Amino acid sequence: MSSQFVMTSILPPSPISPTVNPIQLILPNLPNLPNLPNLSLMPDMPKAYEPGAHEDQVYKDWEQSGFFNPDNLPGERKEPFSMVLPPPNVTGTLHMGHATMLAIQDLMVRFERMRGKKALWIPGTDHAAIATQSKVEKLLIEGGMKSPRHTLGREKFLDEVNKFAQESHDTIVNQCKKMGSSLDWSREAYTLDAERNHTVNVAFKKMYDDGLIYRGYRVINWDPLGQTTISDIEIIYKEVEATLYTFKYSKDFPIAISTTRPETKVGDMAVAVNPKDARYKQFVGMTFGNIPFAGTTISIKVVADDSVDPEFGTGALGVTPAHSLIDADIADRHGLTLKQVIGEDGRMNEVAGPLVAGKTTKEAREIVASWLKEQGLIEAEEKTIQNLATAERSGGTVEPLPKLQWFISASKEFDRDGKKATLKTLTQDAVRSGKVKITPERFEKAYFQWVDNLRDWCISRQIWFGHRVPVWYRKVGKVGEVREVGEETFVGTSAPEGDGWVQDEDTLDTWFSSGLWTFSTLGWPEKTNDLKTFHPTSVLETGYDILTFWVVRMVSMTTYLLGEVPFKEVYLHGLVRDEQGRKMSKSLGNIINPLDMIAKYGADATRLSLVIGSTAGNDVKLSEEKVAGLRNFTNKLWNISRFVLTTVGAQALGVRPEATGTTLADRWIMSRFEETVSKTVRFLENKDYSAAGETLREFTWSEFADWYLEIAKIQRTDATLLVSTDANLRFILNGIIRLWHPFMPFVTETIWKEMGEKGMLIIEPYPTSSGARDEEAEAQFETVRSVITSIRAMRADYKVEPAKEIVAVISAGAQAELLEANASLIRRLARVGELTIAADAAKPEGSMSAVGTGFTIHIPLAGLVDMAKERTRIEGEIASARKYIDGTEAKLTNKEFVGKAPEKVVAEMRAKLAEAQLKLSALEVQLKAL
């Protein structure tokens, strides 16, 4: 029974929380009030946003709403958006890399959900076969058990692993929720649960029946420490120092060879030379038999093979077919037999001869080397750097050796749509045809580099934790007559009928089941509604480091089994590094735990820190300061809302105000809002999340909070502007809360509640914009803003107390009317008591001046103005203006520039020149006046 160790329990239903949010006690009392709010009903918002006080409750509310499940979403939603969560390994807890993935994916799915799509994001975990089993084994050994597998036996050992996996799973689920992930828990899957086991078995059987899966006796990567085979990509190369010996097998042998592993030479079957190598041509085809070598006897054939580099070493390669993957290939081409001299325990076996039998390879290496020395066979001995193959999980030194294993063929041909295809060509075509788009595009190269060299994939593992190979064997033969006449094989989704069947002991590589993930989670092989609606999935978002491990395999297996791609797009994020760019690791002690960050700064700030400042495919450097900085922003957003809600009120939020009768500032902020919406949406559609976030932050903080809110305070003192100003404040607040939601779901949903909105923000429509801007208002407001900023700068320059009112005279030419119309803003925001604005105003005695584009500001500061300092400053400004004018004039008098540059560029430059000249003459006037 393969299901005995399958984990089925997934998740208890969320209990309905007995706690009642105090805010909800107030809000139902908010009827449709007349325009002026009743202050006593205003929400009582604390001064600072405390994430810990809201996040868990908000998440529970979302879960209870059922909106994570697309079947429950309101309205008619036709277009699907689907995504699978790359299942985290049940080996422990989530790290910042997982947090990044959750932040980006949740952003994607919330955005699409708000845009009215049938949005589905499927959660799940990966049993991570070798990784989990070795982790549990290690823990048991640390706990005092010497040989856990031996002591416990298969069933009890698996109980331990499953227990650990369950605990890990619970932790992971909790962490996903803490991050605010809007995952549809009702569809949660596990790569090793009963349904996925069925999928795996069906897939295995189909591929076996089609000849894509086969069993073969071949040289594989053996991990003597983990006691299992591993695939090529589970190998990590480490540089170690080694001795390269050059020697002859015997005095009479005509060719010398080199090796760093003399002990394997007792298994040599041939010497390979390049066919073009004149030195050895005469020996090709000859066999030298009965060579006494290190206590045994070997027989060496000289073969010619193109893969041998005549320039390297002696130009001859000793072929050890059983213990080198390359040699195995050569042996295969020349029909040499595999002579296994190293056993699965990593020691030399009987075949290796009495001199080394039973010794470890390391011991044997010394023994054979001394034997060679004694015999005087060594011609050279030198130190080199060798890339030692080690197993990713156990750290053991990988020993290539021949073994009967299960493989998936990359090159077996089959018919696909009337054409010949292989797994390799299917995988290549998926990306080449554009059916799968990889973002960033440059990773397509890495994809092809891997796929073009796709080799047969060894999928069987000698571990217990995993999907057991769905193959049964039975000895065939008449009892009592001949033993083991043959073996009968049965491949199926469950055990065959009849007696004597024994299931294959091995389990499958964990990537076999994860390769089926996009459709195993949707009910395949049944033709479910989910599969029809949501497959192929819209996008796969994952780290670039598992492109080859996982993405390639998903494309291979899905295109083969389903005849369609697993996803339309792959979006790859970078790795999270520390502030110095180092990988986060336990040994460096630089790990930032996402849960710590959430506890300290909130989930929203943590998410934002992983999204802002990171671009597709590039690593993110994370520091606690960055998270803290973004926590400040969440608090800013909270306080913006607090201001609007407590002073203006919550009514009529979201209703677009009438444009008539509004001020320049009103027109400006509405225009900026339109621009912000269209830019944000465009960036989100292009998956440029950092740019979207920065656009929003810029608008929220630098435009809405710093300028419009301050102006609103002034406008609200004017009874004729009160209603329209409030309407604007509400509308824009409502808009930014929606815009921010996919980035910062908790604080925005909390504010939404404070606003007294009935439904939940999670399903509100995302703002849209025609992109129509009021360019006149933007330009005019820019002038007003620039006047205010200039006055503030002058004050700061002369250390005038911010509260103190000053006198200002502005000479503004054609812009005098505009500034006059906004004089009250200038007075209040720049703290000007007596303000004179004229087309051409004279400079008062003893004043300092600042020249802007189209205006000059004078501030009389009797006795305070340092004339020498003023002169230096103005001279400096004149110098830079001259330099600019000279450069620009040079360009404009250059016929080639005027002739070849686009008209628009030339016209812009002329306008800039005129502006600069105007400024220069104004500066010169100022200098003279001094």
Added chain:
RNA sequence: GGGCGGUUAGCUCAGUUGGUUAGAGCGUCACAUUGACAUUGUGAAGGUCACAAGUUCGAGCCUUGUACCGCCCACCA
């Protein structure tokens, strides 16, 4: 050995098909602060865009080369 990135302010990074006097956040400095917010406000300083040559009217951006840093693949036996 093959390939892919990167090098822009003290730090972390943007910079869209080449076109204003290169931007942001953090940090720094100065000033301020009981009415949304010190998790704040206002203002300022700070850059030969790694280096060299080339293409172009024009280069942070394109080409070639050099240097340094990081990663992936191969595994020379």
